[in-house]
Amino acid sequence: MSETTTPTNDPTTPARQVSGVSIRLDGVTKRYPGQDRPAVDEVSLEIPAGETVMFVGPSGCGKTTLLKMLNRLIEPTGGTIHLGDEDVTRQDPDQLRRRIGYVIQAGGLFPHMTVGTNVGMVPRMLGWDKERVTARIDELLDLVGLDPEVYRDRYPKELSGGQQQRVGVARALAADPPVLLMDEPFGAVDPITRQRLQDELLRIQEELGKTIVFVTHDFDEAVKLGDKIVVFDVGARVVQYDTPEAILADPAEEYVADFIGAGATLKQLTLTRVNSLELRPVTTASVGDDAAEALARARAAGDEYLVVLDRRGRPISWPTTAEVSRMQQIPATVDEKLPVVGLGSTLNDALDTMLAASQGGAVVLGRRDGLAGIVSIETIMAAIQRARSEVAG
Numbered sequence: 001m002s003e004t005t006t007p008t009n010d011p012t013t014p015a016r017q018v019s020g021v022s023i024r025l026d027g028v029t030k031r032y033p034g035q036d037r038p039a040v041d042e043v044s045l046e047i048p049a050g051e052t053v054m055f056v057g058p059s060g061c062g063k064t065t066l067l068k069m070l071n072r073l074i075e076p077t078g079g080t081i082h083l084g085d086e087d088v089t090r091q092d093p094d095q096l097r098r099r100i101g102y103v104i105q106a107g108g109l110f111p112h113m114t115v116g117t118n119v120g121m122v123p124r125m126l127g128w129d130k131e132r133v134t135a136r137i138d139e140l141l142d143l144v145g146l147d148p149e150v151y152r153d154r155y156p157k158e159l160s161g162g163q164q165q166r167v168g169v170a171r172a173l174a175a176d177p178p179v180l181l182m183d184e185p186f187g188a189v190d191p192i193t194r195q196r197l198q199d200e201l202l203r204i205q206e207e208l209g210k211t212i213v214f215v216t217h218d219f220d221e222a223v224k225l226g227d228k229i230v231v232f233d234v235g236a237r238v239v240q241y242d243t244p245e246a247i248l249a250d251p252a253e254e255y256v257a258d259f260i261g262a263g264a265t266l267k268q269l270t271l272t273r274v275n276s277l278e279l280r281p282v283t284t285a286s287v288g289d290d291a292a293e294a295l296a297r298a299r300a301a302g303d304e305y306l307v308v309l310d311r312r313g314r315p316i317s318w319p320t321t322a323e324v325s326r327m328q329q330i331p332a333t334v335d336e337k338l339p340v341v342g343l344g345s346t347l348n349d350a351l352d353t354m355l356a357a358s359q360g361g362a363v364v365l366g367r368r369d370g371l372a373g374i375v376s377i378e379t380i381m382a383a384i385q386r387a388r389s390e391v392a393g
């Protein structure tokens, strides 16, 4: 039955488990035929297991080339790459790629295959039996926030850009690879969808603890998603490799300061997350509940609205008590404009979401897209003021 929720962002949440492996690059070089200088010039780098490391740097500096050498879509000209203890340059490339998830812009889905077939492709190639593949497809669609019943048999063209991207992530995770490579995965979607996908990734990573290498052009995205950021210059020269906090506070060279841009101080705000705020509990009701009973609970709690949860416990709408008083039963209608943010959303994201929906608050999602609470615009503004004065002081 439904009841008033309490926020779930308490500090007693268990530490993130790690299912990823470390990645070590030693003197990795790529020289394309006919180029005077290598695209990637003797890069050495260590990426710890279970961390998300963001690759940023100017166009053409070699980020994608470096990423694609990790799964040997591009063969290195020199150097070695280890995943855990294994030297990837000595492995069969096809087998290697089944152990490394790969996500590209627009999901890279096969248009003539259903969502389910796309997601189940690697498990099928690995020879899993049919039942296990089917169960895995449903589990993964659920993980990325898509109802398997609704989406399993659709074709990619019947999905929005954001949904396609979610399927792309589900497909990359299908065989539970320890490493996920992501090449500008959210580059082609609108800003609000992008923000939601970023929140989803943070949530999934919290659950799974993969080693993620992520190429982006967007420094804010790097700050938001990265445990660490690598700032590259031409030839994939590593200019700085550190936490977002450290890079923002102390850019290694003028070049990094320029790259971060003039708003570095304000970018500190990107470091403050919704999970650091106090969330308000709210009355909830499930689809099909008696409206009068739900209304009585909302009024008793002093709430002016309540949050409707679908059968998986995910928020789908937030009707006011006046609206509920005109209902017999709580309807299954999904409010497409419902402002939702994740616990990992930044304060900037949360503000954007509220402004885009013209709402003074937003629903906060926790684990498995369940309700964590409500955040109001006043709470966000107060936190921004605080962060600003800390940065200034």
Ligand SMILES: Nc1ncnc2c1ncn2[C@@H]1O[C@H](COP(=O)(O)OP(=O)(O)OP(=O)(O)O)[C@@H](O)[C@H]1O
Pocket (backbone or CB within 6 Å): 032, 033, 035, 039, 057, 058, 059, 060, 061, 062, 063, 064, 065, 066
């Ligand atoms: N197949 C190729 N043949 C020859 N040169 C290439 C090839 N692919 C990339 N390059 C060159 O190698 C350099 C690095 O390219 P790469 O795509 O890795 O950079 P990037 O940092 O990912 O760029 P962007 O951010 O624009 O995607 C560039 O100078 C590019 O022109």
